[in-house]
Amino acid sequence: MAMTVTINGKKTSVDADPETPLLWVLRDELKLTGTKFGCGAALCGACTVHLDGEAVRSCQIQARDCDGREVTTIEGLSGDVAKAVQNAWLKLDVVQCGYCQPGQIMSAVGLLNQIPKPTDDDINKAMDGNVCRCATYHRIRAAIHEAANSA
Amino acid sequence: MRWLRSFPNFLPVVAALAIGGAGFLLQPSAHISPQSAPVQVAAAHAAAPSGDLFAPVAAVLRHPRCMNCHPRDDRPRQGDDRHPHLQNVVRGEDNLGFVNARCTACHRDENNNFSGVPGAPNWHLAPLSMGWNGLGDADLCTTLKDESKNGGKDIAALVEHMEKDALVLWGWAPGGDRTPVTPPHPEFITQLKAWADAGAPCPTAAK
Numbered sequence: 001m002a003m004t005v006t007i008n009g010k011k012t013s014v015d016a017d018p019e020t021p022l023l024w025v026l027r028d029e030l031k032l033t034g035t036k037f038g039c040g041a042a043l044c045g046a047c048t049v050h051l052d053g054e055a056v057r058s059c060q061i062q063a064r065d066c067d068g069r070e071v072t073t074i075e076g077l078s079g080d081v082a083k084a085v086q087n088a089w090l091k092l093d094v095v096q097c098g099y100c101q102p103g104q105i106m107s108a109v110g111l112l113n114q115i116p117k118p119t120d121d122d123i124n125k126a127m128d129g130n131v132c133r134c135a136t137y138h139r140i141r142a143a144i145h146e147a148a149n150s151a
Numbered sequence: 152m153r154w155l156r157s158f159p160n161f162l163p164v165v166a167a168l169a170i171g172g173a174g175f176l177l178q179p180s181a182h183i184s185p186q187s188a189p190v191q192v193a194a195a196h197a198a199a200p201s202g203d204l205f206a207p208v209a210a211v212l213r214h215p216r217c218m219n220c221h222p223r224d225d226r227p228r229q230g231d232d233r234h235p236h237l238q239n240v241v242r243g244e245d246n247l248g249f250v251n252a253r254c255t256a257c258h259r260d261e262n263n264n265f266s267g268v269p270g271a272p273n274w275h276l277a278p279l280s281m282g283w284n285g286l287g288d289a290d291l292c293t294t295l296k297d298e299s300k301n302g303g304k305d306i307a308a309l310v311e312h313m314e315k316d317a318l319v320l321w322g323w324a325p326g327g328d329r330t331p332v333t334p335p336h337p338e339f340i341t342q343l344k345a346w347a348d349a350g351a352p353c354p355t356a357a358k
Contacts, residue, residue: 021265041266042257043237055251060259060268107251114250126251128239 003067007032008076018064022056023047025063026073034074034102038131045130048103048110049073055110057129074102081112084151088143096134104130108144117148204346205354209288211339212295214332216322220275223282231330233284246276262326269329271321278302292353306351314340 001018004011007030016025021040026032026049038046040059047058050072051065077086085108088094095101104127111118111126118126123141132140211217219228225242226235243249248256258274280300283291294300295309304312313319322332332339346352 019265042268048251054253054256056253056256060257060263060266062259065259110251122250125239125241125249129252129256 001064003063005066005068006070008072014063014066016063018062020063021059022049022051022061022063022066022071023058025066026058026071032073032075036099036102038100038103042129043131044100044103045107046100046103048106048130050106050110053110053113055107072106074106077105077109081147081151082109084147085109085112085143088146088150092139092143092146094136094139094143096132096136100130100132100134104132104136104140108140108147111144112148112151116151118144203354204342204349204352205288205292207334207339207342208346209291211332211334212283212291214322216325216329216332217319218284221277221281221283223279223284223286225279227276242276242279246278248276264326267327269321269325269327272317274318287356288354289356292351296351296353306347310340310343310347313343 002013002015005014006012007026012030014025014029016029023035023037026035027037035049035058036046037059038044042057042060045057048055049058050056050070051061052070053072085105089101089105094104107127107130111122115122115126120141123144127140127144212221215228215231215233219230219233222228227240227242228234229236238252240252241249243253248254254274254276257268259268259270260272260274261270262268263270278300281294281302283294286294296306298304301309320336323336325331334342
């Protein structure tokens with residue numbers, strides 16, 4: 001199935017089986033390997049990307065769902081909020097092994113885009129679907145507050 | 152900090168699958184055939200107080216496939232054991248989930264047979280005013296019929312909702328290891344219409 005998807009701001013022709021998960025279109029077809037495979041069952045959040053500006057699990061979104069829509073991956077994040085998150089992540093040295101962090105950052109930016117000054121409760125609700133095996137949760141929470149205060 | 156417990160939440164997934172499997176095995180091996188249903192309902196109508204016509208409807212509304220998305224709080228439920236939705240998923244302002252945990256972040260308009268994530272058109276949580284869990288038959292009946300709570304549905308609209316809405320119908324064909332609603336949908340609709348045709352009587356509060 002041929003389709004056109006705007007990926008990281010660029011209109012991109014994609015020819016994939018319509019049931020192919022978006023994750024594998026990104027990684028295998030387009031070589032955008034910043035988005036990670038974790039569980040394949042919407043349980044871990046490692047594959048989080050933005051679809052029309054909203055965080056989704058790319059392992060559950062199928063190629064046919066994306067025709068004519070906008071996808072943003074970790075490679076394409078830009079703007080003040082994304083920069084503030086990047087700076088906060090560096091300042092607080094959030095990352096440990098790093099595998100989950102593209103998904104964590106996509107969710108953090110998604111949260112701050114909609115709630116610029118989130119409470120701890122907002123962060124709990126918005127970030128619970130992103131699992132971190134290194135348990136960097138305390139630093140992630142602090143970095144989201146840091147980004148919120150600096151953006 | 153509930154989200155610190157996210158990783159151990161994989162355990163309930165396994166438990167839910169096990170429970171779901173057991174639930175499926177516990178399904179009755181033989182259902183009343185749809186053809187015999189009108190006779191049975193007519194007989195019940197003649198023999199029972201009219202309020203009892205709601206009993207089979209209530210039984211369906213209490214099935215996990217229905218009740219899991221009709222909570223009286225902000226947490227959707229999962230599985231036949233009706234545990235709170237993993238990942239701290241909550242209602243959100245529009246019954247479609249909170250930021251980053253929108254229903255559509257994972258649920259599509261059909262089941263995902265590769266990952267096991269269920270899906271149907273317009274996947275969402277029923278409004279808080281349509282919360283059912285814990286209600287007795289009388290309160291369940293009056294809540295169901297209350298147009299100020301049910302989105303302005305009269306009895307005919309309620310019947311149509313339960314007869315034709317794709318998300319409701321999913322409950323009878325949920326796929327995977329999920330236990331389908333019983334009785335079969337045609338039989339339930341016969342029971343529902345028997346209740347509706349009798350004036351949609353509700354049981355007394357004491358019942």
